[in-house]
Amino acid sequence: AIRVNQIGFAPQAHKVALLPAGASAEVEVIDAASGKVAWRGRAAPAAVWKESGESVMLADFSALARPGEYRIRAAGAAPSERFAVRRGVYAQLNAAALKAFYFNRSGMALDAAHAGVYARAAGHPDTRVLVHASAASEARPEGTVIASPKGWYDAGDYNKYIVNSGISTYTLLAAFEHFPDYFARRRGAIPESGNALPDILDEALWNLEWMLTMQDPHDGGVYNKLTNLRFDGIVMPDQASGEPRYVVRKGTAATLDFAATMAAASRVLKPYEKQLPGLPAQMLRAAEAAWEWARANPAVAYRNPAGVATGEYGDATFDDEFAWAAAELYISSGKDGYYAAMQPAGVTASVPQWADVRGLAWISLAHHRNSLSAVADRKLIAARIDGLAASLAATWRASAYGVPMQGGDFVWGSNAVALNQSMMLLQAYRLNGRRDYLDAAQAGLDYVLGRNATRYSFVTGFGARQVMHPHHRPSMADKVAAPVPGFLAGGPHAGQQDKGDCKAAYPSALPALSYIDDDCSYASNEVAINWNAPLVYVSAALDVLGGT
Ligand code: G3I
Ligand code: 9MR
Known part of the structure; x- marks a missing residue:
């Protein structure tokens, strides 16, 4: 079948369809309403994408700018799914991707007015959480209730x-910081919608308030996680076993991710000081206390203590977390010492993920470059952003599939790699306006919305060929056929670490095909907050920057 972004494109966007090598290279885009040919052209010669083993052709129909609903056809292949060309084409997708965070709130009942058929009782109030032996201190001995x-x-x-909350919350804050008008207009989806804050900030606050409780007020250190000893069963949140919940072991990565996120939040929330009296300043103080703890404890790697079997988010290298926290503290506090502490000349740029956050430092520095103090090296900031984007764009240009994704990008949560690549390309586009970077960023969103080897649109509730069975406890337990909408599935990767738990078989051992909608x-x-966050960022950015 011919593959295309199943949601569609802004009128001026770069538009690409993918054809199997056996199809005719004579390609037509058909207006779905009239049946008339809206664009006719030739696909480029076939090439092999080794990640999926397919031989494919790309057809560039960017010239088609007239709003409408379309399909693509070529002799010798099944026509594509239907897609749209119009302004604001990602508005609904963006709203749903943000709403997914609301659907994943702990400690709150979701009412029918906001959650519809996905309404549910509250789970995990976490008002009585135990300090785990691994986190015990003099001020808070084992078993202390917080x-x-x-x-x-x-x-x-x-x-x-915490480690995963940091990057996720920051990415939402950055989306708002970079595109405030887009999000200011979007309200009405969550219980807080009537207040003075845009929904995206109310949503971020729900998690920031929790993060604040994860800092030990006696020393500034931050616990890695709040968790059961084992994963809950496949039940709704309120039906979970009620096993004790613990805060577990402080660590350098968690503490620095906290520092960075709180510093960024203090800055982004400052204009709302009147609604949130004292909070921005409290966040900055919390960030500085966390920073001091990390300076005194610079290499506390996290490993699950004996008896704790839930997600690890173990990370043993901290240069990136130090750089990110220093950058955010520098921007938000205005203290030059933090810029020096970042040691920017030695910090490279990379595509962000939970274990590597240095790219986030460059995002914030680039956004604020015109208001930074004299110590900041603006050329270096631009060079880091542009250097990473140039290498991603080079991969995209050479790719048989027309995507920046390749080889080692197919990790657990690979779909978020695609979107975080787009996010970094968009930073470079915002800096220097190079059209290539915008087009390569578009390719990342196209990829997760259907121009991929599995043919799925990986966002629940979106696209003609949707993911229906994500590993998401509420979606599995709620008896509603359709999964909770707006979630990005993790995506294909060759690790296949769940083989022992899956009766369903993987269709292939190749990385780009190693995916089961089961x-x-x-x-x-699975779904995850750190995978949804760049979906919120990229869909907003392409709506705003992608051309009208
Ligand atoms: O660090 C090694 C690296 O040295 C090695 O070269 C590479 C080769 O496979 O593996 C690297 O480790 C990987 C690790 O992530 C760090 O990137 C593991 O293979 C990989 O299995 C691990 O995946 C993580 C997974 O949890 C299992 O721990 C994912 O990144 C992470 O997103 C996922 O997160 C889970 C939480 O634990 C629990 N909640 C759900 C969430 C999403 O599935
Ligand atoms: O549901 C768990 C998921 O959130 C984690 O990402 C994953 C890897 O740590 O583990 C899942 O739990 C599985 C466990 O690891 C093994 N037995 C089956 C569990 C899923 O039902």
Whole structure:
């Protein structure tokens, strides 16, 4: 079948369809309403994409700018799914991707007015959480009870992890910081919608308030996670076993991710000081206290202590977390010492993920480059952003599939790699306006919305060929046929670590095809907050920057 982004494109966007090599290279885009040919052209010669083993051709129909609904056809292949060309084409997708965070809230009942058929009772109030032996200190011995309510469930499981919350929350804050007008207009979806904050900030606050409780006020250190000892069963949140919940072991990565996120939040929330009296300043103080703890404890790697079997988010290298926290503290506090502490000349740029956050430092520095103090090296900031984008764009240009994704990008949660690549390309486009970067960023969204080897649109509720069975406890347990909408599935990767738990078989051992739309498949079909966050960012950015 011919593959295309199943949602569609802005009128001026770069538009590409993918054809199997056996199809005719004479390609037509058909207006779905009139049946008339809206564009006719030739696909480029076939090439092999080794990630999926397919021989494919790309057809560039960017010239088609007239709004409408279309399909693509060529002799010798099944026609594509239907897609749209119009302004604001990602508005609904963006709203749903953000709403997914609401659906994953811990400690809150979801009412029918906001959650519709996905309404559910509250689970995991986390008002009585125990300090685990691994986290015991003099001020808080083992078994001390603390309150740590709110926050988002991490993923398909019901635990809350600081390392992963940091990058996720920051990415939402950055989306708002970069595109405030887009999000200011979007309200009405969540219980807080009537207040003075845009929904995206209310949503971020739900998690930020939880994160604040994860800092030990006695020393500034931050616990890695709030968790059961084992994963809950496949039940609705309120039906979970009620096993004790613990805060577990402080660590350098969690503490620095906290510092960075709180520093960014203090800045982004400052204009709302009147609604949130004292909060921005409290966040900045919390960030600085966390930073001090990390300076005194610079290499506390996290490993699950004996008896704790939930997600690890173990990370043993901290240069990137130090750089990110220093950059955010520098921007938000205005203190030059933090810029020096970042040691920017030694910090490279990479595509962000939970274990490697240095790219986030460059995003924030680039966004604020015109208001930074004299110590900041603006050329270096531009060079880091542009250097990474240039290498991603080079891969995209050479790719048989027309995507920046390749080889080692197919990890657990690969779909988020595609979107985080887009996010970095968009930073470069915002800096220097190079059209290539915008087009390569578009390719990442096209990829997760259907121009991929599996042919799925990986966002629940979106696209003609949708993911129906994500590893997401509420979606599995709620008796509603369709999964909770707006979630990005993790995506294909060759690790296949869930083989022992899956009766369904993987269709292939190749990385880009290693995906099963089955709820057994936590390694390819789980959902997670850090995967949804770049979907929110990229869909907003392409709506705003992608041309009208
Ligand atoms: O660090 C090694 C690297 O040295 C090695 O070269 C590479 C080769 O496979 O593996 C790297 O480790 C990987 C690790 O992530 C760090 O990237 C593991 O193979 C891989 O299995 C691991 O996947 C993580 C997975 O949890 C299992 O721990 C995912 O990144 C992470 O997104 C996922 O997160 C889970 C939480 O634990 C629990 N909640 C759900 C969430 C989403 O599935
Ligand atoms: O549901 C769990 C998921 O959130 C995690 O990402 C995944 C990997 O840590 O583990 C899942 O739990 C599975 C467990 O690891 C093994 N037995 C089956 C569980 C899924 O039902």
